[in-house]
Structures are given as C-alpha cells and as structure tokens.
Amino acid sequence: MNDPKYFSFRQPPDWRRGTGSQLAMVKNGVTIESEFVYRHVRRHMLRFPELVPPIEAAAAADVDGRWFLLDGDGVVWRTDLASSHIERIVSTDLSKSGRRARFAITRDSVIVMLPDLETTLQSVSSENSQIRWTVSNWNGEPFYGETMATDGEGGFLVLANLSGRSEVWLLRFNGSGEAVGSIPIPLTEGLDLSSVPIERFELTLGRNGQCWLLDKETNSLIQIRLQENAAHAVPIPEDAGRLLSICSDGDDTLWGLLDPKQTKGTHSLIRFRIDGTIIERGYAGNEGGKKLYAGQGCLYLLDSEQLCIHLIRPVSETAVWEPLNRRLGIWISEALDSGFEETEWHKIVMDSTQENDTQIIVRCYVSDSKEAVIGPGKVDLDRYIADPAIAMETKLTELARLWSKPLADPQDALLFKLKGRYLWLYIELIGSESHAPVVHSLEVHFPRSTYLEHLPSIYQRHEPSRDFLARYLSIFQTVMDETDRRISQVTRVFDAGGTDGRSLRWLLGWLGIEGEDYWNEEQLRQLLKHAHVLYNLRGTKMAMELLVSIYTGEKPIILEYEQVKPLKENPELGEVAERLYAADPHVFNVLVKSEHADTEMKRVSLLHLIDSFKPAFASCKLVVLQPWVYMDLHSYLGMNTVLSEPTLLTLDGKSSMPHHTITIDLGLDNRMDQHTRLGLDSRLDK
Known part of the structure; x- marks a missing residue:
C-alpha cells in the first residue's frame, strides 16, 4: 500500500478513459480542437494617380484572376493584384439620365451598359479596346437596364424594364449581343427601375446555371435558375439582419456581408443555405467595403471609397465551444481506483506546452464510493459522465459542487486533504x-509520500507545522524524484531513435564522427543508425552514395573512371566527356541537384563530407546539376530534365519564359493571315 504508484495518461487510449468535449488528439498529446474561420488577412491598395474614386459598379475578376474596375470618371481599368500592374481598357460616357455605366466581363470582352430610357449595350475587346458590337434593344424593343452580370457561358444578363411595361425582367444575351431569353422576376408590381436608388439591386452569378438577385431595400433574395x-x-436567415452584398459559394450556399450598423461596427460574414440555415460565420474586421466577391478558396471585399480590395481567407484558430461561447476544451476522467479506502492522494505531474495567453485548470473529486447525489437521487458517477445523451454543459452544472479548488497550470502540484478510494479529474484547457x-x-501519484516520514516523530506532532514542513520538503523531494527518474531512463540517451540533437552529437563523437551545426536532428539520427555500415564500407562507392543521400535526402549519381572512359574514347563524345567529367583514374564524379548545393556553405559542407569518407588516394569532382536542359551539358531524366507534352506558355508560377522566347499580340487573334489557330485562338461556328 505504501509503495508509490501512479496513473499515467500519455497515449490516445489513455485519454479515452474519460469523456471529453471540444478536444483533439495530436501527435504529442491532447489539445483544443481548431477550426477554420474566414478573417481579413491582407489589403490590396489601388493607388494609381488616374484612378478616380469612388469605384462605382464594383469590380469583377476574369478567368485569369485579373480585376476590372469602373472608376468615378467612367473609365474601365484592368489590374492584377499580385503585380499591382494596372492599365486602361476603355472610357465610357454618362447616360442621358446622368447615371454611370455598368459593366460585366465575359471570356474576352467587357460589356458596357449605359442605363437610360433606351439602354445601350456595347462590347469592347478586353485585349485591344476595339468595339465589337453595339445593341440598344431586346428583340427590337427598347429597355431600361439597372444592373448586369455575366452568365458564365460567354453571355450576360441584364435586370431591366421593357419599354411600356412595369414588370421587371432578367434579359439574357449571348456573347454576340443577341437576345436569347427572358425570365420574369417576382418583385413589387409596377416597379420603375429608373427611379430606384443606385446600387439597390445586386446580381450575382452562382454555379450550375444559377444566379442570385439581392434587393437591399427590402432585404429580400431571389434565386434564378437559368x-x-x-x-x-x-x-x-432571421438573425442575419440586413445584407449589403452576397456571393455564391456552391450550388445552394451563399456568403453574405452584414450591415456593420447591426454588428457593432464590425463587418461580419455569414455563409448560409437557401433554406435560411447559417452554416458558418466569418469576420472582415473593421475594414470598410460594401461589395463581396468569391475567389479561389477566399473572399474579396471591395472598398470603393478608399480604393482598396480586402482579402479574406480561412484562418486556422482555436475553436469556440458554443454552449459557453469560449475557446476551451473539457475532459473528465473515469474513476481512478487506488484499491484502498481512505487513500490519501499525493500529487499531479503534468507535462504541457503553453503560451502566455492560454491556461490549464485541474480540479479533483475523491470518494470511497462510485455513487454521488446528482439531482433527485444517487447515480453511478462513471455512467453519468460517460452518458452521451446528457449534454456536457449539463454535466458541468450538476457536478460543479463536487470539485476541489482549481489548480492553475500545474506542473508538479501536491494534493491536500483529498482522501478516498476513487479520484476523478476535471481538466479545462483554455485557449486564445x-x-x-x-x-x-499526466500522472496522478498515490499514496501520499513525504520526506517528513524520515524525520523524528517530534516533527509530526503539531498538525499546522507538520503540513507546512511537508510542503516545504516536497520542493526537495520533487528535485530528487526528477533526478532519480532521469537516472532510471538513462538508457534512452543511448538510443538513436529516442534522444535529442545534443545527445546525438555526443554519441557520434564516440564513433569519431563530428556532427556539424548544419546537420539537422533527423540527419544526425540517420547518420548514427548507419555509422557501422559507413565504417565497414568506407572508401567505396556504396558508402559515398549512402552518406550523400543521408545529407541531401536523395541518392546522388556517382561516376567512376571506368564509366567515363568509354565516353572519352568515343570519337564523337570524347570532347564533350572531357569537358563534363573528370576522366582521371584517381578522380570520381559526384552529381547532385542544385537545391542541395545552392549556397557556397552547402557546397563546401558537401565536399568536406565527401572528403572524410573517400579513398585516401582519390579526389572528387562535385557537379551541381542546374534545372535546365541544354545539349552537350548535364541532362538527366528525373533529376533536372523531364519529358512533357507541348503547351501554351502560361506564367503561373509553374512556367518560365526563356530569353529567346518571342511573344505575340493576343489582340490579333481570330484574324485571317495573322493568328488563326483552330482549337487555340480560333473556332468554326455553324
């Protein structure tokens, strides 16, 4: 009974001996679950002297990720957020009614609309600003257009009143400006679009032939199936309040930008289904902006007054536990059975990683019985804690009176006045x-063990002084226990798989191998594991390959004299072989990729490593393979050369433009005797 014992929680099966909420098992322990939340991460400023605020009619991104802007002077601009390059596309005029133009982007055109009693549509090439066509009617009938959007298939949509009618229609045009259909919109009868406030309606393209119409004045949303x-x-959603903007996020889901007046001055985002269910929330911070756009795995918020575009991305952060609206995780253990009644529990030892803005709270409950009074009667505490039908917040409320005083961030904490056969742990992980x-x-030690037992009995007679002395001596007891633990685990220091970098260098020193500072811990571990093989094969090609592969992570190409000699004796290849390889009987060639010797320090370190294991009579020529292909130079498939199908040049981070590349003007596409390449920039229509 008096021999020290402890319960240990280290591996995932150990933590399953309890009930948790909002917890995640990670490689090295247990922590609070994380979640991805959309938050503001970057601001793209559109600081160009000729760009005049406000940016009316908003912006749009084409398939290449370029943005098109319509400024306060009616000029359409194209910009790339990554490079900040901006260029003028076309200038527009005010309509007779004084309203600014609207625009939409198709595959290769900018469609400009001048809202008027007889609205005019104009298609302008996005490459050379040439006018392609002009339309001022729909099937021969004048119309008044309020807003527009692309349809995702090369055409575009216009929200309009037809001449002489009060109904609101969604007019469909193809890429050539021809009318292809119309859809009646269920809005207020007799709504005259020419008299509604500017930007009252927002038309947004969705997926799979869907688009969405937001009426900001009535805070209503219409789904349109084309x-x-x-x-x-x-x-x-009922608790969403007024929406300022929307963008599609899937077949039946949308992102909405909430009115900051209803969210305490902070722009909030909601993602919701078409049945009104909110899926998740996001935050745009205190940034301005009233127009939302969907990107590839991100959102954009346009601030037309400040001339900037805000990037909003999903950011991993500690999850919020909804019942308490706090970032915390809860774990309650099952009963830890000491085997004897009136057991006096000793201490808790915890190994944890924390930041200054996090905390760990531990509470305990001990009893000689597994039953406790919960509500109207007694219940089995283990069954109650493990019951999935009872919400965790209910369990916390009912069990609150049982727990001891909290221990904050315990590393080695004594347990006082906790006597009983069974002990339950309640742990709160509080994050930011x-x-x-x-x-x-986590270790729970029992029974109580103190150095006071080794002192004369006179030191144990007075209870107040006895408790103080026991706590005081526990400081030295903890130090001695830790020393004893390290001594008992000294064998781990000699295990290459279990020791750390400092001990690895110490062990390598026993073998006469110097672990340089540029070696990382995993490289040192592999070097120690293969040290006996390297010594047995020292001076051989196999040892050199193994050593270099440990350092670089990839097997090198090693060419000896016997492999180079046939090339040198070949009349056609002799001159090239002489230039590329060392053809001396006492020199061998080691070829590695450029990333393994891209700095002078890496190259010198690699040479020093090779010199320490090469034959005494030989020398090494280190060849760094460059990532390009030239005839009569080093070109090795799988190392610095690949075979692929020819494709059009795209500067997308995966392709580069060689110095001898000739660029062409895309504005000449589709022209006879200029650029006419079927399937690339031209097509045949019936």
Whole structure:
C-alpha cells in the first residue's frame, strides 16, 4: 500500500478513459480542437494617380484572376493584384439620365451598359479596346437596364424594364449581343427601375446555371435558375439582419456581408443555405467595403471609397465551444481506483506546452464510493459522465459542487486533504484565438509520500507545522524524484531513435564522427543508425552514395573512371566527356541537384563530407546539376530534365519564359493571315 504508484495518461487510449468535449488528439498529446474561420488577412491598395474614386459598379475578376474596375470618371481599368500592374481598357460616357455605366466581363470582352430610357449595350475587346458590337434593344424593343452580370457561358444578363411595361425582367444575351431569353422576376408590381436608388439591386452569378438577385431595400433574395427560366424568393436567415452584398459559394450556399450598423461596427460574414440555415460565420474586421466577391478558396471585399480590395481567407484558430461561447476544451476522467479506502492522494505531474495567453485548470473529486447525489437521487458517477445523451454543459452544472479548488497550470502540484478510494479529474484547457495549450502527459501519484516520514516523530506532532514542513520538503523531494527518474531512463540517451540533437552529437563523437551545426536532428539520427555500415564500407562507392543521400535526402549519381572512359574514347563524345567529367583514374564524379548545393556553405559542407569518407588516394569532382536542359551539358531524366507534352506558355508560377522566347499580340487573334489557330485562338461556328 505504501509503495508509490501512479496513473499515467500519455497515449490516445489513455485519454479515452474519460469523456471529453471540444478536444483533439495530436501527435504529442491532447489539445483544443481548431477550426477554420474566414478573417481579413491582407489589403490590396489601388493607388494609381488616374484612378478616380469612388469605384462605382464594383469590380469583377476574369478567368485569369485579373480585376476590372469602373472608376468615378467612367473609365474601365484592368489590374492584377499580385503585380499591382494596372492599365486602361476603355472610357465610357454618362447616360442621358446622368447615371454611370455598368459593366460585366465575359471570356474576352467587357460589356458596357449605359442605363437610360433606351439602354445601350456595347462590347469592347478586353485585349485591344476595339468595339465589337453595339445593341440598344431586346428583340427590337427598347429597355431600361439597372444592373448586369455575366452568365458564365460567354453571355450576360441584364435586370431591366421593357419599354411600356412595369414588370421587371432578367434579359439574357449571348456573347454576340443577341437576345436569347427572358425570365420574369417576382418583385413589387409596377416597379420603375429608373427611379430606384443606385446600387439597390445586386446580381450575382452562382454555379450550375444559377444566379442570385439581392434587393437591399427590402432585404429580400431571389434565386434564378437559368436553365429552367424560373425565379423564386428564398429566405434570408432571421438573425442575419440586413445584407449589403452576397456571393455564391456552391450550388445552394451563399456568403453574405452584414450591415456593420447591426454588428457593432464590425463587418461580419455569414455563409448560409437557401433554406435560411447559417452554416458558418466569418469576420472582415473593421475594414470598410460594401461589395463581396468569391475567389479561389477566399473572399474579396471591395472598398470603393478608399480604393482598396480586402482579402479574406480561412484562418486556422482555436475553436469556440458554443454552449459557453469560449475557446476551451473539457475532459473528465473515469474513476481512478487506488484499491484502498481512505487513500490519501499525493500529487499531479503534468507535462504541457503553453503560451502566455492560454491556461490549464485541474480540479479533483475523491470518494470511497462510485455513487454521488446528482439531482433527485444517487447515480453511478462513471455512467453519468460517460452518458452521451446528457449534454456536457449539463454535466458541468450538476457536478460543479463536487470539485476541489482549481489548480492553475500545474506542473508538479501536491494534493491536500483529498482522501478516498476513487479520484476523478476535471481538466479545462483554455485557449486564445491563435494558441491552444497541449497536454503531453499526466500522472496522478498515490499514496501520499513525504520526506517528513524520515524525520523524528517530534516533527509530526503539531498538525499546522507538520503540513507546512511537508510542503516545504516536497520542493526537495520533487528535485530528487526528477533526478532519480532521469537516472532510471538513462538508457534512452543511448538510443538513436529516442534522444535529442545534443545527445546525438555526443554519441557520434564516440564513433569519431563530428556532427556539424548544419546537420539537422533527423540527419544526425540517420547518420548514427548507419555509422557501422559507413565504417565497414568506407572508401567505396556504396558508402559515398549512402552518406550523400543521408545529407541531401536523395541518392546522388556517382561516376567512376571506368564509366567515363568509354565516353572519352568515343570519337564523337570524347570532347564533350572531357569537358563534363573528370576522366582521371584517381578522380570520381559526384552529381547532385542544385537545391542541395545552392549556397557556397552547402557546397563546401558537401565536399568536406565527401572528403572524410573517400579513398585516401582519390579526389572528387562535385557537379551541381542546374534545372535546365541544354545539349552537350548535364541532362538527366528525373533529376533536372523531364519529358512533357507541348503547351501554351502560361506564367503561373509553374512556367518560365526563356530569353529567346518571342511573344505575340493576343489582340490579333481570330484574324485571317495573322493568328488563326483552330482549337487555340480560333473556332468554326455553324
């Protein structure tokens, strides 16, 4: 009974001996779950002297990721956010009614609309600013257009009143400006679009032939199915408030930008289904902006007054536990059975990783019985804690009176006045937005063991002084226990798979191998594991290949004299072989990729490493393979050369433009005797 014992929690099966909420098992312990939340991460400023605020009619991104802007002077600009390059596309005029133009982007054109009693549509090439066509009617009938959007298939859509009619229609045009259909919109009867406030309506393209119409004045949303020529209203979440902008996020899901006046001055985002269910929330911070756009795995928020575009991305952060609206995780253990009644529990030893803005709280409950009074009667505490039908917040409320005083961030904490056969642990992991504590291991020691037992009995007679002396001596007891633990685990120091970098260098010193500072811990570990092989094969090609592969992570190409000699004696290849390889009987060639010797320090370190294991009579020529292909130079398939199908040049981070490349003007596409390449920049229409 008096021999020290402890319960240990280290591996995932150990932590399953309890019930948790909002917890995640990680490689080295247990922590709070994380979640991805859309947050503001970057601001792209559109600081160009000729760009006049405000940016009316917003912006749009084409398939190449370029943005098109319509400024306060009616000029359409094209810009690339990555390079900040900006260029003028076309200038537009005010309509007779004084309203600014609207625009939409198709595959290769900018469609400009001048809202008027007889609205004019104009298609302008996005490459050379040439006018392609002009349309001022729909099937011969004048119309007034309020807003527009692309349809995703090369055509575009216009929200309009037809001349002499009060109904609102969604007019469909193809890429040539021809009318192809219309859809009645279920709005207020007799709505005259020419008299509504500017930017009241927002038309957004969705997926799979869908688009969405937001009426900001009535805070209503209409789903339009283009393939079915149908439109119907869908609900906005009740607790969302007024929406300023929307963008599609899937077949039946949308992102919405909430009015900051209803969110305490902070722009909030909601992602919701068409049945009005909110899926998740995001935050745009305190940034301005009233127009939302969907990107590849991100959102954009346009601030037309400040001339900037805000990037909003999903950011991993500590998850919020909804019942308490706090970033925390809960774990309650099952009963730890000491085997004897009136057991006095000794201490808790915890190994954890924490930041200054996180905390770990531990509470305990001990009893000689597994039953406790919960609510109207007694219940089995283990069954109650493990019951999935009872919410965790209910369990916390009912069990609150049982727990001891909290221990904050315990590393080695004594347990006082806790006597009983069974002990339950209640652990709270409290995190911040960017950090979460990790518990690597937990030990609960019993029974009580103190150095006071080794002192004369006179020191134990007075209870107040006895408790103080026991706590005081526990400081030295902890130091001695830790020393004893390290001595008992000294064999781990000699295990290459379990020791750390400092001990690895010490062990390598026993073998006469110097672990340089540029070796990382995993390289040192592999070097120690293969040291006996390297010594047995020292001076051989196999040893050189193994040594270099440990350092670089890839097997090198090693060419000896006997392999180079046939090339040198070949009349056609002799001159090239002489230039590329060392053809001396006492010199061997080592070829490595450029990333393994891209700095002078790496190259010198690699040469020093090779010199320490090469034959005494030989020398090495180190060849660094460059990532390009030239005839009569080093070109090795799989190392610095690949075979692929020819493709059009695209500067997308995966391709480069050689110095001898000739560029062409895309504005000449589709012209006879200029650029006419079927399947590339031209097509045949029926």
